[in-house]
Amino acid sequence: MLPYEDVALVAATSLPYVKRSERSAAWFIGMTFARMLERSGLRKHDVDGLAVASFTLAPDSVVGMTEYLDISPRWLEQIPMGGASGPVAARRAARAVQAGDADIVACIGGDTATADTFASLVKDFSRFSTDAVFPYGAGGPNTVFAMITRNYMEQYGARRDDFGLICTAQRENALAAGRAIFNKPLSMEDYLNARPISEPLHLYDCVMPVAGADGFLVMSVTRAEALGLSYARLLAAGERHNAWSGDDVHFRAGWRRYRDEMYDLAGLAPGDIDFLQTYDDYPVISMIQMEDLGFCEKGEAPEFVRGCPLTWNGGGLPHNTCGGQLSAGQAGAAGGFLGTVEAIRQLTETGLPNQVAGARTGIASGYGMVNYDRCLCTSAIILGRGNP
Amino acid sequence: MNEHASPPAARSRLWQQINQAAAEGLFRLQVCAACKHVQYPPQEFCSQCLADGLTWENVNPLGKVLSWTTTHASTNQFFKGVLPFHVGMIKLDCGPVMVAYLAASCLQTGSIVQVTGRPDRSGQTVFVAAAPGSDPLREFSNILTKEVKHDPSQ
Numbered sequence: 001m002l003p004y005e006d007v008a009l010v011a012a013t014s015l016p017y018v019k020r021s022e023r024s025a026a027w028f029i030g031m032t033f034a035r036m037l038e039r040s041g042l043r044k045h046d047v048d049g050l051a052v053a054s055f056t057l058a059p060d061s062v063v064g065m066t067e068y069l070d071i072s073p074r075w076l077e078q079i080p081m082g083g084a085s086g087p088v089a090a091r092r093a094a095r096a097v098q099a100g101d102a103d104i105v106a107c108i109g110g111d112t113a114t115a116d117t118f119a120s121l122v123k124d125f126s127r128f129s130t131d132a133v134f135p136y137g138a139g140g141p142n143t144v145f146a147m148i149t150r151n152y153m154e155q156y157g158a159r160r161d162d163f164g165l166i167c168t169a170q171r172e173n174a175l176a177a178g179r180a181i182f183n184k185p186l187s188m189e190d191y192l193n194a195r196p197i198s199e200p201l202h203l204y205d206c207v208m209p210v211a212g213a214d215g216f217l218v219m220s221v222t223r224a225e226a227l228g229l230s231y232a233r234l235l236a237a238g239e240r241h242n243a244w245s246g247d248d249v250h251f252r253a254g255w256r257r258y259r260d261e262m263y264d265l266a267g268l269a270p271g272d273i274d275f276l277q278t279y280d281d282y283p284v285i286s287m288i289q290m291e292d293l294g295f296c297e298k299g300e301a302p303e304f305v306r307g308c309p310l311t312w313n314g315g316g317l318p319h320n321t322c323g324g325q326l327s328a329g330q331a332g333a334a335g336g337f338l339g340t341v342e343a344i345r346q347l348t349e350t351g352l353p354n355q356v357a358g359a360r361t362g363i364a365s366g367y368g369m370v371n372y373d374r375c376l377c378t379s380a381i382i383l384g385r386g387n388p
Numbered sequence: 389m390n391e392h393a394s395p396p397a398a399r400s401r402l403w404q405q406i407n408q409a410a411a412e413g414l415f416r417l418q419v420c421a422a423c424k425h426v427q428y429p430p431q432e433f434c435s436q437c438l439a440d441g442l443t444w445e446n447v448n449p450l451g452k453v454l455s456w457t458t459t460h461a462s463t464n465q466f467f468k469g470v471l472p473f474h475v476g477m478i479k480l481d482c483g484p485v486m487v488a489y490l491a492a493s494c495l496q497t498g499s500i501v502q503v504t505g506r507p508d509r510s511g512q513t514v515f516v517a518a519a520p521g522s523d524p525l526r527e528f529s530n531i532l533t534k535e536v537k538h539d540p541s542q
Contacts, residue, residue: 132429138464146457199458
């Protein structure tokens with residue numbers, strides 16, 4: 001794999017999430033684009049690459065966005081990977097910048113949420129799902145991930161309160177960050193006493209569908225420095241889809257396939273990583289990422305979270321430092337950008353209320369698209385602080 | 389229960405073959421003529437050897453429970469009226485993993501089950517996993533339709 005030389009990620013931008021919106025996905029994406037320009041001091045025609053991820057942009061696509069924004073990019077990408085889309089966008093945009101196919105790429109994940117967008121999204125999510133999962137209760141991904149969670153609990157001895165450690169730590173992070181929709185404290189007692197949704201999943205194991213958008217810009221380090229922008233450096237990236245398709249029940253995913261190559265490329269080991277932003281559609285998936293990204297061995301995440309504080313200031317492994325989707329809600333494909341944007345923010349801004357002290361490196365990982373009985377897409381990036 | 393609500397009726401074109409088999413009281417899935425791979429959910433070519441030669445054949449309906457869930461929430465009006473119910477992941481002896489309704493007596497990993505296709509209240513076939521020889525209609529009478537054209541136990 002070619003190194004990612006001199007690629008900068010800047011202008012981490014989140015449009016505040018709302019529970020419901022009558023605005024279109026194009027509005028969320030467009031307003032995020034405008035804010036990114038404002039933050040970077042660029043004019044819209046400086047942006048010559050655009051990558052978009054969205055579930056609710058139809059009948060438009062990234063192509064239509066160029067007309068809404070009235071820009072003329074020479075590099076255009078739509079990433080149909082949901083929760084994996086943020087790191088994938090960073091990875092592909094970085095290669096475009098390296099190759100000279102684009103100078104400045106805007107990467108945006110955004111979705112709206114009306115009263116019925118979630119219901120109609122899960123109804124038509126994939127052909128396998130329409131035929132063979134959705135008819136069994138129309139529970140959306142909860143049905144499948146409940147069964148993945150139970151299998152993980154039985155195989156590795158995970159308990160509900162282990163998942164609770166992830167959820168409650170993230171809520172602490174959300175309260176510190178001050179941007180999440182769920183802004184009340186969540187105690188372990190609250191977590192354990194929550195109503196069942198699809199056992200063993202209970203209310204606080206599940207993300208709430210919301211509307212929102214997240215984005216960032218990718219450009220060369222030279223350009224970022226010339227613009228006087230604070231930037232994070234892309235040290236390594238990977239994606240792998242439909243890994244271990246022969247596993248009867250999902251307990252590992254593609255990250256394991258490229259993590260060693262990523263750490264080699266970055267010249268880092270898991271112990272050198274200052275924070276981890278996992279894709280937290282369900283806490284068991286965060287555990288699987290901790291394992292597959294090498295923070296502990298397979299099956300050891302329950303023990304790992306029992307011994308390692310996950311809060312932004314707990315001295316352990318700061319994890320999902322803005323509260324993750326479990327506190328912010330899941331803004332469709334923006335959920336796939338949330339961790340990447342928070343990682344860039346941690347490495348480029350100062351004075352954040354949830355600032356991880358002295359953070360110089362971080363990982364954001366993505367996971368998406370429950371086609372049948374598991375999500376197929378995985379992605380991850382390792383970032384380093386750019387400006388000294 | 390909302391009498392007018394129905395479970396989701398949308399299926400792919402290939403699902404008609406599953407409906408047909410269920411109406412005949414048979415457990416029929418796609419089998420690859422070239423490599424004998426049993427394919428589920430249905431698709432138009434073999435995912436293993438990529439042969440364009442999947443045929444519908446009667447296969448062994450026995451399997452074991454890999455995992456299961458008890459569903460307490462749904463976005464669908466019909467299901468809101470029949471909660472809670474159990475759904476399992478079944479490893480079929482013939483190969484595929486199948487999501488199916490699961491009988492309360494089989495809520496244990498490793499339970500041996502027999503899978504039967506029956507129409508639900510939308511008229512489309514769903515699969516029910518229950519102890520071999522037991523009647524799947526009894527426990528899921530509020531989800532399945534009573535109008536079974538052919539009962540394999542008779």
